[in-house]
Amino acid sequence: xxxxxxxxxxxxxxxxxxxxxxxxxxxxxxxxxxxxxxxxxxxxxxxxxxxxxxxxxxxxxxxxxxxxxxxxxxxxxxxxxxxxxxxxxxxxxxxxxxxxxxxxxxxxxxxxxxxxxxxxxxxxxxxxxxxxxxxxxxxxxxxxxxxxxxxxxxxxxxxxxxxxxxxxxxxxxxxxxxxxxxxxxxxxxxxxxxxxxxxxxxxxxxxxxxxxxxxxxxxxxxxxxxxxxxxxxxxxxxxxxxxxxxxxxxxxxxxxxxxxxxxxxxxxxxxxxxxxxxxxxxxxxxxxxxxxxxxxxxxxxxxxxxxxxxxx
Amino acid sequence: xxxxxxxxxxxxxxxxxxxxxxxxxxxxxxxxxxxxxxxxxxxxxxxxxxxxxxxxxxxxxxxxxxxxxxxxxxxxxxxxxxxxxxxxxxxxxxxxxxxxxxxxxxxxxxxxxxxxxxxxxxxxxxxxxxxxxxxxxxxxxxxxxxxxxxxxxxxxxxxxxxxxxxxxxxxxxxxxxxxxxxxxxxxxxxxxxxxxxxxxxxxxxxxxxxxxxxxxxxxxxxxxxxxxxxxxxxxxxxxxxxxxxxxxxxxxxxxxxxxxxxxxxxxxxxxxxxx
Amino acid sequence: xxxxxxxxxxxxxxxxxxxxxxxxxxxxxxxxxxxxxxxxxxxxxxxxxxxxxxxxxxxxxxxxxxxxxxxxxxxxxxxxxxxxxxxxxxxxxxxxxxxxxxxxxxxxxxxxxxxxxxxxxxxxxxxxxxxxxxxxxxxxxxxxxxxxxxxxxxxxxxxxxxxxxxxxxxxxxxxxxxxxxxxxxxxxxxxxxxxxxxxxxxxxxxxxxxxxxxxxxxxxxxxxxxxxxxxxxxxxxxxxxxxxxxxxxxxxxxxxxxxxxxxxxxxxxxxxxxxxxxxxxxxxxxxx
Numbered sequence: 001x002x003x004x005x006x007x008x009x010x011x012x013x014x015x016x017x018x019x020x021x022x023x024x025x026x027x028x029x030x031x032x033x034x035x036x037x038x039x040x041x042x043x044x045x046x047x048x049x050x051x052x053x054x055x056x057x058x059x060x061x062x063x064x065x066x067x068x069x070x071x072x073x074x075x076x077x078x079x080x081x082x083x084x085x086x087x088x089x090x091x092x093x094x095x096x097x098x099x100x101x102x103x104x105x106x107x108x109x110x111x112x113x114x115x116x117x118x119x120x121x122x123x124x125x126x127x128x129x130x131x132x133x134x135x136x137x138x139x140x141x142x143x144x145x146x147x148x149x150x151x152x153x154x155x156x157x158x159x160x161x162x163x164x165x166x167x168x169x170x171x172x173x174x175x176x177x178x179x180x181x182x183x184x185x186x187x188x189x190x191x192x193x194x195x196x197x198x199x200x201x202x203x204x205x206x207x208x209x210x211x212x213x214x215x216x217x218x219x220x221x222x223x224x225x226x227x228x229x230x231x232x233x234x235x236x237x238x239x240x241x242x243x244x245x246x247x248x249x250x251x252x253x254x255x256x257x258x259x260x261x262x263x264x265x266x267x268x269x270x271x272x273x274x275x276x277x278x279x280x281x282x283x284x285x286x287x288x289x290x291x292x293x294x295x296x297x298x299x300x301x302x303x304x305x306x307x308x309x310x311x312x
Numbered sequence: 313x314x315x316x317x318x319x320x321x322x323x324x325x326x327x328x329x330x331x332x333x334x335x336x337x338x339x340x341x342x343x344x345x346x347x348x349x350x351x352x353x354x355x356x357x358x359x360x361x362x363x364x365x366x367x368x369x370x371x372x373x374x375x376x377x378x379x380x381x382x383x384x385x386x387x388x389x390x391x392x393x394x395x396x397x398x399x400x401x402x403x404x405x406x407x408x409x410x411x412x413x414x415x416x417x418x419x420x421x422x423x424x425x426x427x428x429x430x431x432x433x434x435x436x437x438x439x440x441x442x443x444x445x446x447x448x449x450x451x452x453x454x455x456x457x458x459x460x461x462x463x464x465x466x467x468x469x470x471x472x473x474x475x476x477x478x479x480x481x482x483x484x485x486x487x488x489x490x491x492x493x494x495x496x497x498x499x500x501x502x503x504x505x506x507x508x509x510x511x512x513x514x515x516x517x518x519x520x521x522x523x524x525x526x527x528x529x530x531x532x533x534x535x536x537x538x539x540x541x542x543x544x545x546x547x548x549x550x551x552x553x554x555x556x557x558x559x560x561x562x563x564x565x566x567x568x569x570x571x572x573x574x575x576x577x578x579x580x581x582x583x584x585x586x587x
Numbered sequence: 588x589x590x591x592x593x594x595x596x597x598x599x600x601x602x603x604x605x606x607x608x609x610x611x612x613x614x615x616x617x618x619x620x621x622x623x624x625x626x627x628x629x630x631x632x633x634x635x636x637x638x639x640x641x642x643x644x645x646x647x648x649x650x651x652x653x654x655x656x657x658x659x660x661x662x663x664x665x666x667x668x669x670x671x672x673x674x675x676x677x678x679x680x681x682x683x684x685x686x687x688x689x690x691x692x693x694x695x696x697x698x699x700x701x702x703x704x705x706x707x708x709x710x711x712x713x714x715x716x717x718x719x720x721x722x723x724x725x726x727x728x729x730x731x732x733x734x735x736x737x738x739x740x741x742x743x744x745x746x747x748x749x750x751x752x753x754x755x756x757x758x759x760x761x762x763x764x765x766x767x768x769x770x771x772x773x774x775x776x777x778x779x780x781x782x783x784x785x786x787x788x789x790x791x792x793x794x795x796x797x798x799x800x801x802x803x804x805x806x807x808x809x810x811x812x813x814x815x816x817x818x819x820x821x822x823x824x825x826x827x828x829x830x831x832x833x834x835x836x837x838x839x840x841x842x843x844x845x846x847x848x849x850x851x852x853x854x855x856x857x858x859x860x861x862x863x864x865x866x867x868x869x870x871x872x873x874x875x
Contacts (some may be wrong), residue, residue, distance in 0.1 A: 028708045037710030053679075082732065141610040142603070145624070146631035156853035157846040158807040161722075161823065164814065164830045165838045169652050172833075244719040251721055255814055256830060271727030271815055278725050289721045294719045386769050405775050418766045421866035422788045431784065435776045463866065558792040 021084035040086055044076075047085040051075035054082070084277045092281040105261075108285050114262040115250045116289060118178050122185020123246040127239060129186065130193025137194070138201040138227070139219065153195050159188060163249065164256040182263075188249040189242035196238030200231025229308060236301035243293045251286060264288075333487055333519045334383055338392035341545075351544030352378040354391070358538065358547065362486070365513055365520045367530035368538045369576060370583070373546025376523045377537075380403055380489050383521065384412055395396040396487070406586035408436055411480030415495055417472035419464040419479075426451070428459035429479045436483055450478040470501040474508070481516065488520045495525070503561060506532055510559060528564055531555075531572050539576055541583020549579030576585055595641020602634040645657040654836040663840040669825070671845050678820040678848050680737040681809040685744025690801055692745065693752025694794070701760055702778070703841050714754040722747045726812040733819050743812040755797035759790025795860040802852045808846060 024030050048071070055075050059066045059294075066074075076085035084092075096108040103110060137144045170180035202269045204226050212222045254264030263286045269281035341353040353375040360366050368376035381387040382394055385401035386419055396404035404410065411432075419428045423561040426447050433443045451457055454474040464472055473493055480488060494502045506529060515522055524530050530537050531553070555568060610832050614620050636656045642648065643655040650658060663670070700706040726743050733739035763786050771781045813823025822845055829837040864870050 015719075028712065031705050032712055033709075035706070035713060127704075142607045142627075145604050145610045145627040147628075149628035150632065153850055156803050156850045158803070158810050158849050160807045161810045161845050162838075162842055163811075163827055165835060165842075168830045168833070169835065172652060212802050241718070248721040248723060251724065252814065255690065256827065267724055267727055268815065270617035271730060274731075279731075281722045283728070286718055286724050290720050291716065384773055386772060405773065408775055410773070412770065414766045414770065416766055418764070418770055420767075420785070420788065422864075432774045435771075435774045435780050435784070465866070465868075465871065482862075 043083075043086055045080070047083050048075045050070050050082040051078055053092050080274055080276055082276075084280050088277055089280045089284060092277045093284060094160040096281060108263075108266070108281065110120070111261060111263050111266050111282070112285050113291060115247070115254065115264065115286070118181035118253065118262075119185055119247045119250040119289075119293070121178065121182040122187075122249065123189050123239075123243050126186040126189030126246065127193050128240060129311055130238075130242075131197055132234075133190075134194050134197035134201060135223070136167060137198050138182065139223075148198065150161070155195065159191075160249065160252055163252045167253055171278060184253045185246040189246040192238045192241040192245065193235075194239075196234045197231055199282045200234030201227045204230045223312045228268065232308065233301075236297060236304070239297045240294050240301075243297055244290050247286065247290050247293065321485075331362045331364050332359045332395075332398075333364075334358070334394070334396055334521070336379075336382075336392065336394045338396050339379075339382065339389050340391035341375075341382060341387060341389045342391075353382070354544035354546045355392070356547055358449055358550070360519065360521065360536075362519050363517055364520065364536055365534045366536045366538060367534035368521065368523045368540060369525065369527065369530040370580065371525065371542060371544035372492055373545065374540035374583070375542070376540050377491055378545060379540075380491055380521060380523050384410060408432075408483060409485055410489050411483070411485045413476055413480045413488070413490040413493045413586065415471075415472075415492045417464070417476040419472055419475055421464050424461050424463055425467070425475050426539035428464065428475060429482050432479060432483050438483070446482050446498065450481045451475075453481060453515065454478045455508065468501075470497050470505060473497065473505065476508075477512070481509070481512075481518075486518055490519045490520065490522045492523050492525065494529070502526075502529070507561060509533065514557070527573050527576050531569055531576060532561075532564055537572070537576060539579035539582065539583070543584075546583070548583035549575070589645055591742045592641045593646025595638050595645065596634045598637045598641075599634050602630050602637075602738050606630055621814060651833045651835055654839060658836050659839045659843065662836040663843060665747050666837065666840060672820050673822045673825050673841065674844060674848065676737060676820045677740070677809050677813065678806070681740035681744060681812070681821075682805045682852075684737075685741035686748055686805040687810065688741070688803060689745035689805070690752045690798060691750030693749045693797070696749075697753050697756035697760065698782075700757070701782075705712045707757060711754060711757055718754065723808060723811045726815040729777050729812070735816055737817075737821075740809045740812040740817070740821075744805045744808045747804045747808040751800050751804070752794075752797045755793045755800075756790060759793030760786050762793065763789045792869070795856070798856050799853060799860070803849060806817065806845065806849050806852065 033169075052071060052075055055071060056066075058064075076088065076169070078084075078205070081088070093108060096106060100107040100109075100115075118302075133147070137148055137151075164185055167180045168188075170176070170183070201223075208226060209222070214227060218224070250262070251264035251267070254262035255268050263282050266282035267279055267286075270282060272275070322440060336356050336358045339353055339356040339358075340351070343350045343352055353374075355377075357381065367380060370376050377385060381400060382389050383396055385405040395400060397407075397409050398407075399407070419425075420431070423431070427449060429447045430443050438446070447460070448457075451460060454472065454477055456474055456478060459467065459471070459475075463476070467475065473496075477490075477493065480490075483554075494505050497505070510533060522530075522533060535553050536545055537551040537553065539551065540546065540550045551572060553572060555563065556573070609627050609630075611621050612623060614623065639653075640655045640657060643650070643653055654662075678695070700710060723743065725746055726739070729739040729742040729746075733742050767785055768781070768787070771785055776784070810823040813821045814827050817824045822841055825841045826838050828843070829835075861870055
């Protein structure tokens with residue numbers, strides 16, 4: 001019979017609140033929040049610092065007296081700043097999304113939709129083709145040995161570099177607008193899906209495949225009952241990569257046609273005409289789109305895997 | 313009550329005469345887990361003298377590994393005290409008072425066997441010439457001479473564990489802490505290594521604390537067996553071994569051996585280890 | 588010229604049959620196995636080229652749309668000085684310098700935040716988030732800040748390579764097992780001793796993973812960044828201008844150079860990886 005050892009007793013009463021405070025301080029969300037706030041603060045500091053030279057020049061030219069407060073305020077509201085302030089970018093985004101009709105050519109929603117549509121189309125086709133090719137690679141040795149090395153090698157090649165060529169060539173034969181950009185996105189999202197799905201289809205352990213053989217299961221039964229469910233996690237991981245790179249492809253694909261429509265076009269136009277804030281707004285819109293797309297795939301991943309009994 | 317009467321009449325006095333390497337008094341450790349507090353150790357009183365070979369045996373959760381880790385300053389007790397070489401475990405660790413052998417060999421795959429054994433020597437700043445001598449000596453002790461330039465993956469599991477023991481012997485530490493070092497090996501290799509370990513102990517005269525869950529291993533190797541039980545983790549029996557120091561493997565079928573093993577089993581049953 | 592087309596199709600059929608036969612061979616010697624391993628995709632690649640040539644010539648496809656391989660080859664050989672100048676501008680300057688700085692910065696920051704679990708908790712999710720964003724979009728901003736020449740392209744490469752390196756290094760530094768770290772504690776090893784003797788070697792596979800990913804990202808970043816504006820030399824520049832002039836064979840020649848540069852760069856990093864992480868199961872061939 002042993003007496004239980006006394007637990008170390010902290011100060012009475014403050015126990016619950018200090019534990020809660022510690023839980024928050026050690027949580028990931030808190031850390032991310034602090035880092036994001038720090039980044040925004042540093043951004044503001046740099047805004048003033050980088051925009052100050054031009055601002056000071058302006059004061060000198062106009063013979064204007066200036067105070068620190070005024071300098072700070074003015075640097076954050078320049079027309080063509082070196083670095084726009086965060087609220088400037090937010091204001092520009094607001095101006096071009098909420099204050100403008102979505103169908104107008106000045107609306108970020110309009111441009112965003114153009115980019116999004118080719119991204120999604122390319123992504124869907126690329127994923128479908130990628131899965132098909134992965135299936136044939138896993139089931140046919142000749143395909144595996146001849147095509148797979150090229151798929152892997154292609155990951156080292158800067159495929160994005162051929163985007164302008166594809167656009168121009170397809171325009172020349174009459175295909176313009178959505179389809180050529182979607183084809184670029186297809187091509188880009190195809191490869192991660194092939195590589196990921198080949199790994200996924202091959203992921204079942206040897207003992208699982210042996211078990212299927214003892215059941216005399218046909219190839220298609222083994223595929224649908226074993227290979228496909230095993231490959232689902234890999235599918236979602238590759239789809240996250242594919243959707244992000246599909247977006248990049250759509251953006252780059254919008255540039256060669258003289259930058260008419262789409263987020264990539266806005267980036268290029270802003271660059272040509274020195275519209276700094278426009279560039280940043282378009283960049284943020286693209287970043288937000290990428291984040292949302294990847295998050296959507298993530299949600300799909302969690303739903304699909306939960307139905308398969310995966311641990312949360 | 314944490315310690316029962318040991319069969320040796322001179323037990324207490326003998327131990328006090330030898331220097332105590334490890335002294336635990338009222339030692340307790342409670343972990344705060346998501347499912348509530350877990351008492352890994354509760355009210356452990358134990359003194360380990362120099363040159364002893366003490367085995368700790370019990371099922372999982374009985375605190376044997378936790379006790380070893382407290383001695384090694386890898387865990388901190390929540391109550392009671394423990395002294396190692398007369399110091400706190402932290403000071404003893406800073407003074408490199410012990411060598412630790414883990415359940416897995418934990419050799420670095422990017423280093424050869426001899427560079428693996430050299431690891432503690434490098435960290436503790438031994439001169440190069442002395443390093444070479446010590447490596448040669450310890451590899452010889454564990455019968456791995458000739459394998460210096462091999463990489464861990466080129467060795468069998470038993471040989472890797474021997475290299476791990478050599479690494480723990482390479483520097484001057486009189487205390488050896490071993491946490492189920494042979495648990496992952498098959499029985500035949502294990503018998504062989506048990507013999508070699510006893511040989512090693514005789515030649516180096518270290519104090520060894522050995523955690524195991526194998527009753528024959530505990531009885532075969534030790535001068536003293538500490539039987540522990542879980543929920544809460546505590547000592548249920550301390551058995552002084554009456555076996556002679558010379559122990560061929562055949563001793564494991566002798567009546568004396570079986571009697572001690574029986575007593576260990578009784579201790580485990582008393583601690584509800586089998587439920 | 589349907590003769591060429593027929594010849595190409597025939598070649599395809601024979602090559603396919605040859606490959607099907609080759610993959611069914613079970614040679615005893617590993618050297619022959621490796622030879623077959625290289626031969627099969629090589630035959631496939633050559634077949635693609637032959638079919639390409641056959642279709643373009645056979646169907647009289649306008650060469651401004653899709654030039655045949657033979658024409659690309661002639662253009663490549665005759666434009667070596669231009670291609671070399673472009674390569675020097677894009678690869679040797681923007682890519683290599685940006686890659687070196689970006690990877691080094693990512694590595695250093697990972698070590699700096701290593702001692703702060705708080706910063707790791709905050710920065711790592713951010714790093715993963717940024718990796719999914721279209722970072723090439725910062726190219727016009729970099730051009731505004733650093734001018735038209737290669738430094739702005741190197742800046743884009745730095746931004747693109749920084750985060751994968753940071754995330755992978757942090758993951759690698761965390762990969763040492765608890766037993767390894769306990770062992771270091773029993774030796775009373777200092778933080779730096781543990782870092783250099785245990786955690787950095789253990790992190791090597793992760794670091795090289797990032798170095799390989801970054802080798803591709805760097806090249807893509809530099810070329811695409813040049814689409815946004817560059818002086819009159821550079822691989823991206825050449826591609827976009829020759830596209831505008833409809834000299835598609837020159838574009839393909841430039842792409843061939845880019846493909847070669849990309850695969851050689853990746854191959855070199857892989858070779859270094861093999862030497863530095865010779866001990867890792869994936870490099871050793873999977874034996875535990």
